[in-house]
Amino acid sequence: MNGDLDSKWLFAIVLFPLVGALVNGLFGRKAGRGAVHFVAVASVAMAFVIALVMFKKLIGLHAHSLGNSEEHAVLSFNAYEWFSLSNGGQTLSIPVKFVMDELSGVMTLVITGIGLLIHIYSTGYMSEEPSYARFFAYLNLFTASMLILVLGSSLPLMFVGWEGVGLCSYLLIGFWFENEAYAKAGRKAFVANRIGDFGVILGMFLLAVVCGSFEFADINRFAMEHAPALTSAVALGPKGTPFLVFPGITFATAATLFLFLGCTGKSAQLPLYVWLPDAMAGPTPVSALIHAATMVTSGIYLICRLSPVFALAPHTMAVIALTGAVTALLGATVGLVQNDIKKILAYSTVSQLGFMFAAVGCGAFAAGFMHVYTHAFFKACLFLGAGSVMHAVGAHGDADIRTLGGLRKYMPTTHWTFLVSCLAIAGFPGFSGFFSKDEILLGALSTGQLFSFAPWLGPTIFGMLFLGATMTAFYMFRLYFLTFCGEYRGGPHHDDHDDHGHGDEHAHHDPHESPAQMTVPLAILGFGAIAAGYVWVGIAHFEPWVKWLAPALAELKEEHGATAPFIAMGFGLTACFVGIFTAYAFYFKGSETPAKLQAAFPRLHSLLMDKWRVDELYEVTILGFSRFLAWFAAGFDKYVVDGLITEVTSQLVMVCSFITTRFQNGLIHSYGAIMAAGTLALTFYVVAPHPRPSMADPEGLKVKFDAEHGLAYTYRWDFDGDGKFDTEWSEDAAAQHQYADAELKRGVVAVFEGAAYGRSAELSELKPGERLHVSKRDLGPAWQVDAKDDSLPSIVADATGVLIQPNGARVMLGTTLQPGNVKMHLALGEHATIGDARLSVTGVVHPRLSVRNAFGQEGARSFDLVLPKVESRIVAAVAGVPGVAP
Amino acid sequence: MQIELGHFLALSATIFGIGAIGFLVRRNVLVQLMSIELMLNSVNLTFVAFNRYAPQNHLGQLFAFFVIAVAAAEAAVGLAIVLSFFRLRKTVHSDRADTLKN
Numbered sequence: 003m004n005g006d007l008d009s010k011w012l013f014a015i016v017l018f019p020l021v022g023a024l025v026n027g028l029f030g031r032k033a034g035r036g037a038v039h040f041v042a043v044a045s046v047a048m049a050f051v052i053a054l055v056m057f058k059k060l061i062g063l064h065a066h067s068l069g070n071s072e073e074h075a076v077l078s079f080n081a082y083e084w085f086s087l088s089n090g091g092q093t094l095s096i097p098v099k100f101v102m103d104e105l106s107g108v109m110t111l112v113i114t115g116i117g118l119l120i121h122i123y124s125t126g127y128m129s130e131e132p133s134y135a136r137f138f139a140y141l142n143l144f145t146a147s148m149l150i151l152v153l154g155s156s157l158p159l160m161f162v163g164w165e166g167v168g169l170c171s172y173l174l175i176g177f178w179f180e181n182e183a184y185a186k187a188g189r190k191a192f193v194a195n196r197i198g199d200f201g202v203i204l205g206m207f208l209l210a211v212v213c214g215s216f217e218f219a220d221i222n223r224f225a226m227e228h229a230p231a232l233t234s235a236v237a238l239g240p241k242g243t244p245f246l247v248f249p250g251i252t253f254a255t256a257a258t259l260f261l262f263l264g265c266t267g268k269s270a271q272l273p274l275y276v277w278l279p280d281a282m283a284g285p286t287p288v289s290a291l292i293h294a295a296t297m298v299t300s301g302i303y304l305i306c307r308l309s310p311v312f313a314l315a316p317h318t319m320a321v322i323a324l325t326g327a328v329t330a331l332l333g334a335t336v337g338l339v340q341n342d343i344k345k346i347l348a349y350s351t352v353s354q355l356g357f358m359f360a361a362v363g364c365g366a367f368a369a370g371f372m373h374v375y376t377h378a379f380f381k382a383c384l385f386l387g388a389g390s391v392m393h394a395v396g397a398h399g400d401a402d403i404r405t406l407g408g409l410r411k412y413m414p415t416t417h418w419t420f421l422v423s424c425l426a427i428a429g430f431p432g433f434s435g436f437f438s439k440d441e442i443l444l445g446a447l448s449t450g451q452l453f454s455f456a457p458w459l460g461p462t463i464f465g466m467l468f469l470g471a472t473m474t475a476f477y478m479f480r481l482y483f484l485t486f487c488g489e490y491r492g493g494p495h496h497d498d499h500d501d502h503g504h505g506d507e508h509a510h511h512d513p514h515e516s517p518a519q520m521t522v523p524l525a526i527l528g529f530g531a532i533a534a535g536y537v538w539v540g541i542a543h544f545e546p547w548v549k550w551l552a553p554a555l556a557e558l559k560e561e562h563g564a565t566a567p568f569i570a571m572g573f574g575l576t577a578c579f580v581g582i583f584t585a586y587a588f589y590f591k592g593s594e595t596p597a598k599l600q601a602a603f604p605r606l607h608s609l610l611m612d613k614w615r616v617d618e619l620y621e622v623t624i625l626g627f628s629r630f631l632a633w634f635a636a637g638f639d640k641y642v643v644d645g646l647i648t649e650v651t652s653q654l655v656m657v658c659s660f661i662t663t664r665f666q667n668g669l670i671h672s673y674g675a676i677m678a679a680g681t682l683a684l685t686f687y688v689v690a691p692h693p694r695p696s697m698a699d700p701e702g703l704k705v706k707f708d709a710e711h712g713l714a715y716t717y718r719w720d721f722d723g724d725g726k727f728d729t730e731w732s733e734d735a736a737a738q739h740q741y742a743d744a745e746l747k748r749g750v751v752a753v754f755e756g757a758a759y760g761r762s763a764e765l766s767e768l769k770p771g772e773r774l775h776v777s778k779r780d781l782g783p784a785w786q787v788d789a790k791d792d793s794l795p796s797i798v799a800d801a802t803g804v805l806i807q808p809n810g811a812r813v814m815l816g817t818t819l820q821p822g823n824v825k826m827h828l829a830l831g832e833h834a835t836i837g838d839a840r841l842s843v844t845g846v847v848h849p850r851l852s853v854r855n856a857f858g859q860e861g862a863r864s865f866d867l868v869l870p871k872v873e874s875r876i877v878a879a880v881a882g883v884p885g886v887a888p
Numbered sequence: 889m890q891i892e893l894g895h896f897l898a899l900s901a902t903i904f905g906i907g908a909i910g911f912l913v914r915r916n917v918l919v920q921l922m923s924i925e926l927m928l929n930s931v932n933l934t935f936v937a938f939n940r941y942a943p944q945n946h947l948g949q950l951f952a953f954f955v956i957a958v959a960a961a962e963a964a965v966g967l968a969i970v971l972s973f974f975r976l977r978k979t980v981h982s983d984r985a986d987t988l989k990n
Contacts, residue, residue, distance in 0.1 A: 668986040670920070675912050 030135025198267020323363025366445025475581020785837025
């Protein structure tokens with residue numbers, strides 16, 4: 003589809019909210035409220051309209067490609083290359099590319115559609131808010147980030163959106179950051195998400211390493227065509243020779259578990275769900291949009307997006323399903339007893355997200371995603387309804403249902419939409435939740451071969467979900483009956499201080515219906531809560547939905563009998579009716595049973611009131627540990643780094659500076675004294691005689707000497723080192739001397755060049771009778787004549803040269819090998835080869851230079867002179883030497 | 889007794905030594921300046937003495953004039969500094985010239 007002109011508009015879907023966010027963020031403070039919400043609402047509305055047009059186009063493509071199952075109907079637009087990675091000629095390009103297929107198309111419509119309604123609602127709900135522009139800038143930025151998340155064609159681009167929505171979530175939870183508790187809730191959300199993001203990054207790179215691409219389409223194709231590569235054990239290190247192998251953990255399992263860790267953070271599952279209930283600190287429209295309808299479902303979206311990979315990892319699927327089911331139960335049980343509207347809805351969201359994860363974990367990707375879609379309508383409607391109630395009674399984020407009641411007659415629209423949504427979430431027949439919840443139950447019933455390693459898993463999850471569904475129906479209708487039926491119980495008590503700003507004017511009046519900006523979105527969402535299911539379902543099953551999503555999702559063989567859908571539906575209906583009826587009996591009729599139950603199980607009740615005390619558990623375990631770590635690190639820094647290391651260094655510097663600053667004391671006479679002393683020392687050094695002889699290379703036995711010149715120096719030389727000077731004092735520093743043989747024989751020197759590479763010649767001056775010590779290492783590897791005889795040669799000096807007894811060593815004179823162990827004598831100027839080493843015999847003299855200055859002081863120095871000069875060479879390179887490679 | 893070059897040099901070295909020691913041990917800036925003058929003049933004495941024994945182009949006398957000019961300039965600058973130092977500290981004690989210390 004590249005190059006298709008219309009696909010460019012995909013970019014515009016993202017761009018409109020982004021520009022809206024920029025305009026409101028930069029200029030909103032100066033602009034009026036009308037301009038701010040015009041920009042905010044219009045940008046999302048434009049995105050929604052374009053998304054609708056694109057979706058219509060997608061439907062056309064989809065119908066066209068139905069006959070050909072290979073072709074996946076997508077609209078895509080490659081905006082530009084973001085960056086590319088190259089590794090040894092292999093280049094991995096990461097473009098900014100937007101793709102709308104069946105999956106992301108539905109998500110885009112939900113985000114822009116529900117986002118638009120919530121933007122409109124917010125213009126009413128937030129009308130008294132001082133930071134009006136900031137709110138809408140964040141909300142638009144969130145919409146743009148969420149659209150990048152779903153439309154991004156690759157994991158990195160999705161991750162940009164993933165982080166973007168996390169940021170906006172943080173900003174909006176802490177929107178009223180003057181309140182310390184709210185700011186804390188924002189931080190908690192951010193930190194919990196950060197843990198998950200770490201998993202996403204690891205999973206992303208693991209997948210890219212195995213599949214060779216970051217693009218979803220490539221990864222999914224790879225998973226379908228090269229499944230064995232993904233189902234092999236995780237191995238770290240170079241291909242073929244890994245240094246670490248994890249047997250039993252496949253690449254698919256590892257990567258999907260990492261990704262799922264990210265999903266538990268973003269989509270509020272165990273163990274990272276704790277931030278979502280606190281996230282209700284944000285304004286209610288934010289709770290509706292971000293923390294119910296869109297952002298928190300992105301984990302399910304990610305799993306569906308990569309469903310072919312997840313399908314290869316049954317163990318991960320089991321973990322997902324179990325996590326989802328347990329979270330569903332946990333959320334539902336807490337929801338049973340809470341009294342705050344938003345708390346109940348928050349735990350309900352945690353619970354419903356658990357249902358979705360249980361579904362995708364059981365391989366029912368379509369069912370899980372269907373619930374994402376229907377849940378978006380009714381949960382957004384419930385939250386907005388709750389917001390409307392709080393607006394009406396003047397509560398700010400903490401409406402206690404025990405103080406409400408009878409709101410039906412004060413706010414009819416809110417009441418009707420709330421009732422419809424409650425029916426939908428309870429799974430009442432004919433409402434949207436009914437279809438999706440039944441499909442989830444059916445998915446848990448028909449896991450087929452997926453959990454062949456644990457056959458009990460499917461039925462267990464089914465049981466937990468059934469229980470969860472029953473409780474859902476119960477707590478939702480408890481909420482409904484207590485809020486809207488009976489008599490109004492006076493509303494929340496007000497403190498004098500109300501930072502929301504519009505509490506007082508309502509406090510002493512009866513509740514009233516909210517303005518049209520709020521009720522119209524409620525009505526539309528309520529209508530969606532009924533009708534959203536019908537678009538996609540047939541009778542008792544949702545064939546059209548499955549068919550629509552089929553190209554985008556992995557196919558898992560669902561084996562169920564013809565009766566299974568009806569069994570699922572039966573259980574679903576039972577859960578719904580039992581829950582609603584119990585709530586009706588307990589709270590509409592005003593039964594004493596809840597109080598009795600509470601009295602009968604006080605500890606269980608307080609445990610549920612305290613939300614299973616998970617926060618407290620984290621407080622003492624993880625937070626306690628990290629506080630200990632912080633305490634330890636701070637102490638280490640304070641006492642070891644600052645105390646010991648810094649203190650020692652500073653004391654050292656202090657001592658040095660104390661000594662040196664004595665010289666820089668600012669006293670002129672002290673400087674003068676130092677200068678005088680320095681001048682004296684320098685003068686003494688310059689005037690004192692320094693004999694520094696040098697010589698040119700000898701020509702035969704003729705040597706030219708020279709000496710360094712000095713102030714008023716005269717020189718004399720003792721060439722043969724016999725103690726008597728051979729020249730008179732002369733102003734000429736140069737001299738030369740022709741040595742006679744007799745002069746040379748004053749010393750014998752063995753110059754030994756070892757075989758080891760890089761060893762320089764070693765000069766040993768030997769007195770007659772003295773022995774030259776050699777080692778095997780000096781002689782090189784092939785020094786022995788006979789492998790058995792490893793006695794080293796003996797080299798002893800006499801008056802005219804050296805005497806060599808070869809013993810076991812290979813000794814050569816010139817290029818001829820000495821036969822046998824025969825003593826030989828080397829005279830001055832001769833040389834022999836022992837093993838790979840070279841031995842030269844040469845004479846040495848110790849000439850002496852004497853220097854005198856103008857004051858008559860004398861200085862003298864002796865030095866070594868080796869004659870005749872030794873020609874250095876590499877012995878191993880001598881051709882024709884037996885046993886030595888040339 | 890014939891007066892030789894050595895006598896001139898010995899006198900010059902003595903004067904130079906008196907100047908140097910005076911410069912190092914006295915704390916009165918004016919005395920220190922005078923000590924500097926002493927050292928400069930001892931050098932002048934060696935110059936003219938050398939000139940007497942090597943009078944070819946009177947280099948020694950030439951250099952002595954140079955030194956006298958430099959000494960005059962030095963005295964002018966030095967006295968100006970001493971004057972402003974005195975205005976600042978109401979003393980000419982060189983130990984008190986420690987504004988840059990620490």
